[in-house]
Amino acid sequence: MALRATTNLPHPVHRVTEVFTDEDFIRSSSESVGGKLVSFERNGALDSAFSTKTVRTLPTNRLPDLAKKFVGASITVTQLEDWSVPEADGSRTVDLTLTVSGAPLTVTAVERLVTEGAGSRVDLEGTVTSTMPFLGTKIAEAAEPMIGKALNLQSTHARSWLENHPA
Template sequence: MALEATTTLNYPVDQVAAVFADEAFQRHVSELVGGKLESFAIDGEVAGAFTATVVRQVPTGRLPEIAKKFVGESLKVTQVEAWTAPEADGSRQADITVKVAGAPVDVAAVQRLTADGSTTRIELTGKVSSSVPLLGGKIADAAEPMVGKALNLEATQAEAWLAGEIV
């Protein structure tokens, strides 16, 4: 199933990227959905190419009942973002993978931060897949809206974070 989203933030790319690489921000996003940040690590310097690994425990309350029977009350979600160094205009890109422990769902996405003066256009494209024979398409279809909302939530919360509306 395809993921696609675009939004614009009224902040430059370097500030937006720094927020995505901020442990306090990632904790905020995790708690906003009723989850918990289990671990957060940055490999490399945020001013250049770096990799962020975010491990969250998220509640399964919004999943269909049949899915909750298999996965329980929460899921462990590992999100790895491999960020490129900034281009000449400041734009940069992250290859994102999301693995859900105990659930046959994988996400592969690309998030592009495009500099447009003092604003940043965030474009997200990707795919949700499932390795379950015969039912994989249905599982991916059911997971896609939730994954899309989660990735979009980060972008919308980043603007509020930069505006100082969240502490």
């Protein structure tokens, strides 16, 4: 299933990068939906190429019934991100992989943080796949809108976080 999301944030890319890779922000984002941050690692400096690994548990109460049958009351999600070196205008590309423990579901995407005036545009394009025979397509179809909503919630939370945590 194709995954697309776009949002604008009234802050420069370097600030959005700082927030999207801040452990306290990630913890707060996870908790805002009833989840828990299990671990977070960042390897490398923010002004160069770097990577992150985030592991969190999330409740499944908002998932479609089909998905809940397979995963239970919560899921453990591992998110790997490889951030590019900033371009001359500060724009960045992030290669993202998200896996769900105990579920045959993988998200692969490219997120672009693009300088737009004094702010940023965050574009995400990717795919949601499931390797489960027969039901894989249905699981991916059910998961795709939820993943899109989660990405939009992250951007909404980032907007609030940036307003309440100035540089």
